[in-house]
Amino acid sequence: MHTDIIxxxxxxxxxxxxxxxxxxxxxxxxxxxxxxxEFLAVLGHNGSGKSTLAKHLNAILTPTSGKVLVEGIDTAxxxxxxxxxxxxxxxxxxxxxxxxxxxxxxxxxxAPENLGVPRDEIRKRVDAALESVGMTKFKQHAPHMLSGxxxxxxxxxxxxxxxxxxxxxxxxTAMLDPSGxxxxxxxxxxxNREQGMTVVLITHYMDEAVQADRVVVIDHGTIxxxxxxxxxxxxxxxxxxxxxxxxQATELIYLLNQKGANLNPEILDSETCVAELLxxxxxxx
Amino acid sequence: xxxxxxVGYVYxxxxxxxxxxxxxxxxxxxxxxxxGLIGHTGSGKSTLIQMLNGLLKPTSGKxxxxxxxxxxxxxxMRQIRFDVGLVMQYPEYQLFEETxxxxxxxxxxxxxxxxxxxxxxxxxxxxxxxLKPALLDKSPFDLSGxxxxxxxxxxxxxxxxxxxxxxxxTAGLDPAGRDEILFKIKDMHERMDMTVILVSHSMEDIxxxxxxxxxxxxxxxxxxxxxxxxFRRGEELTRMGLNVPQITRITDxxxxxxxxxxxxxxxxxxxxxxxxxxxxxxxxxxx
Amino acid sequence: MxxxxxxxxxxxxxxxxHRLDPRAKILLVLxxxxxxxxxxxxxxxxxxxxxxxxxxxxxxxxxxxVLKGLKPIVVFxxxxxxxxxxxxxxxxxxxxxxxxxxxxxxxxxxxMILRLFFLILGTSLLTLTTxxxxxxxxxxxxxxxxxxxxxxxxxxxxxxxxxxxxIPTLMEETDKIIKAQSARGADFESGNILRRAKAxxxxxxxLFISAFRRADELATxxxxxxxxxxxxxxxxxxxxxxxVDLGGVLAFLLLGIxxxxxxxxxxxxxxxx
Numbered sequence: 001m002h003t004d005i006i007x008x009x010x011x012x013x014x015x016x017x018x019x020x021x022x023x024x025x026x027x028x029x030x031x032x033x034x035x036x037x038e039f040l041a042v043l044g045h046n047g048s049g050k051s052t053l054a055k056h057l058n059a060i061l062t063p064t065s066g067k068v069l070v071e072g073i074d075t076a077x078x079x080x081x082x083x084x085x086x087x088x089x090x091x092x093x094x095x096x097x098x099x100x101x102x103x104x105x106x107x108x109x110x111a112p113e114n115l116g117v118p119r120d121e122i123r124k125r126v127d128a129a130l131e132s133v134g135m136t137k138f139k140q141h142a143p144h145m146l147s148g149x150x151x152x153x154x155x156x157x158x159x160x161x162x163x164x165x166x167x168x169x170x171x172x173t174a175m176l177d178p179s180g181x182x183x184x185x186x187x188x189x190x191x192n193r194e195q196g197m198t199v200v201l202i203t204h205y206m207d208e209a210v211q212a213d214r215v216v217v218i219d220h221g222t223i224x225x226x227x228x229x230x231x232x233x234x235x236x237x238x239x240x241x242x243x244x245x246x247x248q249a250t251e252l253i254y255l256l257n258q259k260g261a262n263l264n265p266e267i268l269d270s271e272t273c274v275a276e277l278l279x280x281x282x283x284x285x
Numbered sequence: 286x287x288x289x290x291x292v293g294y295v296y297x298x299x300x301x302x303x304x305x306x307x308x309x310x311x312x313x314x315x316x317x318x319x320x321g322l323i324g325h326t327g328s329g330k331s332t333l334i335q336m337l338n339g340l341l342k343p344t345s346g347k348x349x350x351x352x353x354x355x356x357x358x359x360x361x362m363r364q365i366r367f368d369v370g371l372v373m374q375y376p377e378y379q380l381f382e383e384t385x386x387x388x389x390x391x392x393x394x395x396x397x398x399x400x401x402x403x404x405x406x407x408x409x410x411x412x413x414x415x416l417k418p419a420l421l422d423k424s425p426f427d428l429s430g431x432x433x434x435x436x437x438x439x440x441x442x443x444x445x446x447x448x449x450x451x452x453x454x455t456a457g458l459d460p461a462g463r464d465e466i467l468f469k470i471k472d473m474h475e476r477m478d479m480t481v482i483l484v485s486h487s488m489e490d491i492x493x494x495x496x497x498x499x500x501x502x503x504x505x506x507x508x509x510x511x512x513x514x515x516f517r518r519g520e521e522l523t524r525m526g527l528n529v530p531q532i533t534r535i536t537d538x539x540x541x542x543x544x545x546x547x548x549x550x551x552x553x554x555x556x557x558x559x560x561x562x563x564x565x566x567x568x569x570x571x572x
Numbered sequence: 573m574x575x576x577x578x579x580x581x582x583x584x585x586x587x588x589x590h591r592l593d594p595r596a597k598i599l600l601v602l603x604x605x606x607x608x609x610x611x612x613x614x615x616x617x618x619x620x621x622x623x624x625x626x627x628x629x630x631x632x633x634x635x636x637x638v639l640k641g642l643k644p645i646v647v648f649x650x651x652x653x654x655x656x657x658x659x660x661x662x663x664x665x666x667x668x669x670x671x672x673x674x675x676x677x678x679x680x681x682x683x684m685i686l687r688l689f690f691l692i693l694g695t696s697l698l699t700l701t702t703x704x705x706x707x708x709x710x711x712x713x714x715x716x717x718x719x720x721x722x723x724x725x726x727x728x729x730x731x732x733x734x735x736x737x738x739i740p741t742l743m744e745e746t747d748k749i750i751k752a753q754s755a756r757g758a759d760f761e762s763g764n765i766l767r768r769a770k771a772x773x774x775x776x777x778x779l780f781i782s783a784f785r786r787a788d789e790l791a792t793x794x795x796x797x798x799x800x801x802x803x804x805x806x807x808x809x810x811x812x813x814x815x816v817d818l819g820g821v822l823a824f825l826l827l828g829i830x831x832x833x834x835x836x837x838x839x840x841x842x843x844x845x
Contacts, residue, residue: 045459046430058796082798090796093457097789102737103705109808111797116804126808144740147326158797174457177326178486179526204459243461248489248531248553255557261564270531274538281544281563340751363757371755378745379752381777391774395757426781440756 005166005198006034006057006088010066013052013221026052028221029066034166039192039199041212041229045243046204049221054170054202058088071165086115089159091169095151096143104146104154105130105139111162122161129157132195133187149180153187160191166198167191173208185211206233206245210268217242234265249273286480287314287337287448292346294332306332308504310346314482316447319474321495321512322484325526329504330484334450337482338369351447367396370446374453376437377430385411385428385436386421392444403443410443411436413477414469431462435469442473449473450482455490467494488530492516492551500525513549532556583700588816589631590701594710596817597702600824604694607831608687612840616831617686623827624693633700641696642689649688656681679841706809708732713811726802734790742783749778 011030014023026049034040044050055061056068059075068075070084092098101107105126112122130136133153143151152172159167169188173181185208191197201212209215215232217225219242225232233239233246236254240246246254249270253263263280267273294307307329314320324330335341336348339355339362348355350365370392373379382388386407393403411421414435420428425436438454451470455463471494474481485491491498491512498515500508502525508515515522519529519537529537529551536550536559546559584590592600611617628638642649662676699707712729719725750760753774760771 045461060792060796082800085796085798090793092789092793094786094789096741097786098793100737100790100794101705101733103703106705106808110794110799113805113807114798114800116806119806119808119810122806122808142740143737144744155793162798178528179325206460243459245460249535251553252532252535252556252560255553256561256564259557259561261561263564270534270538273535274542277535277539277560277564278542278544281539281560335751338755340754363759366755366757373748373752373755376752378782379749379756379774379778381774381781391753391758392756395759444757 003036004033005036005071006032006200007069008032008056008066009069011053011056011063011068012065013056013061014064026221027056030218030221030223032216032223034198034200036165036198037192037196039189039211039213040201041209041215042200042202042218043206043209043215043244044204044218048219048242050202050204050218051170052221053218054090054168054200057166057168057200058090059084060090082115086162087164088166088168089162089164091152091155091159091167091172093171093174095148095155095175098155098158099143099151102142102144103139104135104141104143107143107154108139108157108161111158115162125161125163126157129160132160132191133157147180148176149183152176152180152184156184156187156191166200168200168202170202171204172201173203173205181205181208204244206239206247210247217244219243229268230266233268286316286318286351287312288349289313290347290349292336292343292348294329294336294341295344298344306504307336307343310504310506312499312506312509314480316480317478318480319471319494319496320480320482321491321498322482322501323486323488323491323498323527324501324507325486328501330501331452332504333501334371334452334482334484337448337450338371339365340371367392367444368446369448369450370441370444372438372441372449372451372454374456375434376441376454377425377433379437379440380425380433383424384422385416385425388425388436389421389439389443392440396444406443406445407439410439413442413473414439415465431458431465434458434466438466438469445477446479448480448482450484452484453486454483455485455487463490470494488516488528488551492530500527513551516551517549582703583633583637584703585632585701587631587701588819589627589697591816592701592820593811593813593817594702594706595714595811596813596820597698598707598710598714600820601694601698603824603828605691607828608690608694610835611831612835613838614682614841615838616834617690619827619830619834620690624690624697627697631697631701633697637700638693638696641700642692645688645692649685652688653681653685656684683841704736705733708736709807709809709811726805730802738786741786742779745782746775746779749775 008030011027012025013027014025017024030053042050042053052061056063056075057070059081062076070087073080073084075084099107100110108126108129109122112125117125127136130139133156135150135153135157138146138150143154146154173184176184188199188201189211192199201208203209210229210233212229215227215229216223217232224242225235225238233250234254236246236251247268249267253265253267253273253276257263257265261280263276267276289310289312292307292310293305296304296306310333322330332341336343337350342356350369353360355365356362380388382391389407389410390403393406411418416432416435416439420432425433428436434454441449454466454470458466467490470481470483473479483491483494495512497510498508498512499506500515500522507525508518516529516533519533522529532553533551536546536556540546540548544563550556550559607620611620628635657673657677658671660674660677660680662674665673665675665678708729712725715723715725715728758771758774760768
């Protein structure tokens with residue numbers, strides 16, 4: 001967890017609006033490093049610039065000014081484009097719009113085929129990728145017969161087959177139902193814990209960001225908060241001001257403290273919340 | 286207002302892929318009620334709401350809307366579509382007109398209303414969902430995601446239905462967008478005296494708004510009761526693969542360990558009011 | 573519901589017919605079509621019928637599935653037959669009102685019907701026993717020699733693959749949009765053709781917009797997975813010619829010899845041009 005795998009310095013990005021003739025700034029001076037093996041959540045409301053930031057991590061977009069380095073490679077270096085894309089696997093919101101083939105294993109094979117990987121090696125990679133998202137059983141299925149969560153797991157397997165060092169997921173659960181969301185979060189955490197995959201999760205769901213090692217909150221194209229979930233979420237008022245939620249447990253403790261209680265504010269889940277409350281409530285008074 | 290008598294629905298009846306989506310559903314919803322409808326994917330809730338405005342015909346049983354029997358010869362089924370407004374999931378994908386105003390006018394135009402009446406209703410509906418008048422002449426495709434969704438909701442609202450059904454109206458929206466839509470729905474319910482059925486996966490959203498909650502499980506009604514009474518049955522909900530709000534889990538767990546707080550707490554405010562007096566701070570009670 | 577329609581009419585199996593290399597199978601079906609149009613007498617067709625039946629039997633595809641392929645063009649076959657029956661000059665058999673049926677007419681009509689019948693049967697068997705993706709792969713490889721003259725073989729195959737992948741998705745979407753507009757009182761059933769065509773607008777526009785959005789997102793996702801055209805691309809699935817294919821070629825060779833032999837020995841039947 002010590003080496004920096006992505007270094008972003010003074011990243012600015014703007015796009016030109018054809019109708020008004022104005023340049024619209026989206027990212028305004030982002031400084032951020034992603035460490036090898038960490039699970040980083042980028043939290044922000046719609047239009048905060050978080051998806052634009054994600055697209056800079058594998059050179060779909062390149063900075064208007066500033067620099068993005070992936071394992072030391074400048075994303076603006078067009079000659080290294082595919083080196084970057086192969087290192088940074090990208091998963092998007094809508095699983096339907098990421099799948100190319102109408103058989104699961106053919107779809108997972110798409111990236112290694114593009115990279116010119118030899119046939120035996122493709123086979124190995126496809127099997128390994130499907131295994132690590134728990135979809136081996138479905139390798140001969142047609143994608144449209146699967147549930148949303150299953151489709152999104154196939155999409156993840158599709159980028160894992162490139163053997164990337166970093167997995168970037170841009171709101172991967174926004175279109176899924178609760179069980180689908182759970183499946184994806186479990187798959188991501190497993191990849192991070194068991195295979196040491198560096199994960200960058202772009203989301204507006206606080207309950208997903210809570211599960212990360214580190215959270216970055218972005219608003220209007222700038223980083224507004226950064227730290228462990230335990231450090232970020234107790235700032236309930238600040239987060240609400242940015243149009244974001246906090247876990248109900250954290251909010252409850254925060255509100256009780258506002259009323260003069262003296263509880264540990266760094267609480268995110270129900271178990272620790274209950275323990276903290278019990279310690280402070282005198283039942284047999 | 287809405288009455289279902291032993292309603293069932295079987296997909297592809299008689300075929301090799303026959304599948305029962307709804308089984309023997311009987312229930313009554315009163316005028317002006319706000320109903321939260323929950324259930325995991327495949328529980329039959331989508332089938333149920335599509336039947337309420339005649340998009341699907343039940344394969345058995347009867348449905349009555351405002352006393353009229355659906356799919357009977359004497360009932361004008363198009364009128365039912367106008368009486369029971371259905372906002373489908375991701376409704377912004379149904380927008381097609383050049384301007385926001387024209388799109389909202391699609392429903393009222395199909396009703397055969399006069400141009401003046403239509404204009405009136407478009408303005409009213411747009412205002413109701415919080416769209417500024419300046420947006421009415423814009424193309425719906427130039428709007429943000431949250432705005433598009435509000436245009437789509439206004440399009441159904443402009444038909445002034447007696448019953449408004451919304452299928453996951455907050456799906457994919459961020460917390461601010463979600464709260465705004467939910468607030469507007471609550472506002473509509475109160476001001477227009479509509480019966481509202483809100484389908485959602487989010488227990489927190491339902492908890493904030495619903496008078497009664499209808500829980501569907503495997504094509505059957507698992508629970509249909511007042512909101513606090515439903516959340517009192519947290520363990521059963523969990524077994525059905527549904528979540529209860531985190532706050533309910535916390536208060537339930539505290540109660541089990543002997544803390545004297547009431548059952549059926551489902552908002553942070555309620556929990557706060559119950560817990561504050563129990564916490565002691567330097568000898569003084571909090572209040 | 574729309575999404576339940578099965579596409580391409582692939583009937584999965586693991587028979588010799590299924591295992592034939594798609595390239596070999598496409599070429600063999602082309603040969604089959606050549607035979608169908610070369611046969612000049614009824615004995616030839618009897619032989620072809622026996623051969624085709626044997627293939628269907630080996631493939632284990634129920635005969636009714638194969639015949640289902642004929643359904644959409646039955647009317648076409650009948651009309652073709654009738655035209656030829658009445659409009660062929662020659663030795664009259666009987667005359668009724670302005671219609672004259674000739675001996676040549678009967679023969680020619682029978683031949684046309686047989687040709688169309690076998691044409692559809694042969695190609696149906698190809699699509700029934702070859703998965704769409706294998707078919708696409710086969711076509712891509714068969715067309716690849718023409719790349720030199722500018723034929724975009726890889727791109728064509730890629731487009732076919734994506735089309736196959738997205739048809740169910742778009743079907744489902746159409747279903748949803750129809751429902752959404754119906755809920756707003758749209759009426760697709762009444763009125764004259766013009767009104768009905770106009771009623772389609774609220775379905776088509778959202779569908780097009782969504783298709784373009786999907787295309788855009790798919791293109792980005794493909795770029796993210798390092799797609800850069802057909803060059804230096806490897807494939808998961810290898811097409812390999814094996815014993816089965818050799819057997820197939822031999823069987824067809826024998827059939828070809830028999831067909832042309834019969835043409836030569838027996839000469840054309842009545843009415844054949």
